[in-house]
Amino acid sequence: MSFSAQFFSNPVRILAPMEGLSDPLMRQILTQIASKLGRPYDWSVSEFIRVTQHVLPNNVFYRYVPELKNNSLTASGTPIHVQLLGSNPELMGENALAATELGALAIDLNFGCPAKTVNNHRGGSVLLDEPKLMRDIIAAVRDKTPSCIPVSAKIRLGYHDTSNMEDIRKAIADSGADWLTIHARTKTQGYKPPAYWEKVIGFTELPIPVIANGEIWNHDQALRCALQANTPHLMLGRGAVTRPDLVAQVDSPETDLSWHALIPYQIAFLQGEAKNDLALIGRYKQWLGMLSRGYIEAKVLWDSIKRVREKQHIIDLLIEQLP
Numbered sequence: 066m067s068f069s070a071q072f073f074s075n076p077v078r079i080l081a082p083m084e085g086l087s088d089p090l091m092r093q094i095l096t097q098i099a100s101k102l103g104r105p106y107d108w109s110v111s112e113f114i115r116v117t118q119h120v121l122p123n124n125v126f127y128r129y130v131p132e133l134k135n136n137s138l139t140a141s142g143t144p145i146h147v148q149l150l151g152s153n154p155e156l157m158g159e160n161a162l163a164a165t166e167l168g169a170l171a172i173d174l175n176f177g178c179p180a181k182t183v184n185n186h187r188g189g190s191v192l193l194d195e196p197k198l199m200r201d202i203i204a205a206v207r208d209k210t211p212s213c214i215p216v217s218a219k220i221r222l223g224y225h226d227t228s229n230m231e232d233i234r235k236a237i238a239d240s241g242a243d244w245l246t247i248h249a250r251t252k253t254q255g256y257k258p259p260a261y262w263e264k265v266i267g268f269t270e271l272p273i274p275v276i277a278n279g280e281i282w283n284h285d286q287a288l289r290c291a292l293q294a295n296t297p298h299l300m301l302g303r304g305a306v307t308r309p310d311l312v313a314q315v316d317s318p319e320t321d322l323s324w325h326a327l328i329p330y331q332i333a334f335l336q337g338e339a340k341n342d343l344a345l346i347g348r349y350k351q352w353l354g355m356l357s358r359g360y361i362e363a364k365v366l367w368d369s370i371k372r373v374r375e376k377q378h379i380i381d382l383l384i385e386q387l388p
């Protein structure tokens with residue numbers, strides 16, 4: 066069976082890779098909520114793992130993708146794909162192979178990261194200006210990776226502008242990528258609205274599935290994105306952190322995960338694994354800040370815990386809010 070038939074027989078909903086945000090703990094919580102709401106994510110993609118000089122040791126893969134030890138599934142059973150970022154085709158191929166030997170279900174390649182440190186080392190979105198190298202990287206990874214494991218690419222519309230979109234499209238077409246995800250903005254456009262969903266259309270002429278991404282915060286935007294991009298397949302990023310029920314709302318707009326229903330998941334987050342409590346509290350505050358955009362109650366709680374440094378104190382406040 067082709068990957069297209071195997072993975073895309075229905076519209077897919079993907080939880081985006083987000084370094085420092087959708088880490089293993091956040092993935093665990095968000096995929097659990099989605100499953101509970103009856104619309105599990107089809108899969109999620111790990112934060113990027115940077116490939117620079119050698120084949121990474123197993124502990125690095127396990128640190129970024131602990132799900133590898135659980136058949137590459139989150140606790141609620143959502144598959145996690147491994148994302149690699151780098152510019153040396155051969156080394157990328159070898160690392161992809163190493164990841165599959167640890168049980169990676171699929172390899173995704175990052176050509177969208179805007180970070181200066183990464184771009185200065187010829188990684189991430191800067192490669193959109195080097196379509197031939199991009200093609201060579203994907204082809205090398207495809208070549209090294211067992212044929213039963215899909216290899217996908219995640220791109221933006223361009224680096225400075227969209228002038229070489231046609232060359233990027235050709236590079237993808239020649240690369241052997243099994244599917245493509247497009248964050249519908251250039252690197253220069255960063256993360257600012259709007260996203261240019263209509264620009265994705267050019268890529269949907271490729272004979273591989275295309276997943277559209279960028280600026281989907283609610284049901285209406287999801288519909289408009291799918292329509293304008295001419296693909297039913299969507300990846301959700303910050304919107305999925307802000308409204309963890311967004312994945313269900315895309316197809317069932319009446320879905321509404323109340324603040325109260327979200328509290329146990331916030332407590333579970335605060336009880337999750339982290340380097341230390343301070344790091345965990347920081348991560349939780351980051352989430353609460355984003356939840357404030359989706360829930361007024363989050364804003365109120367945020368104001369009352371701004372200076373709190375004890376995890377249990379926050380958990381107690383959350384418990385108090387339970388009906």
Ligand SMILES: Cc1cc2nc3c(=O)[nH]c(=O)nc-3n(C[C@H](O)[C@H](O)[C@H](O)COP(=O)(O)O)c2cc1C
Pocket residue numbers: 081082083084085086111112113148175176177178219248256278279280281300301302303304
């Ligand atoms: C904090 C943050 C970290 C990100 N890290 C990654 C990453 O590791 N790999 C990647 O391909 N994209 C990364 N992205 C981009 C997202 O996957 C997504 O393409 C982008 O946020 C647009 O979707 P959205 O508007 O729905 O958030 C990141 C985005 C954010 C906000």
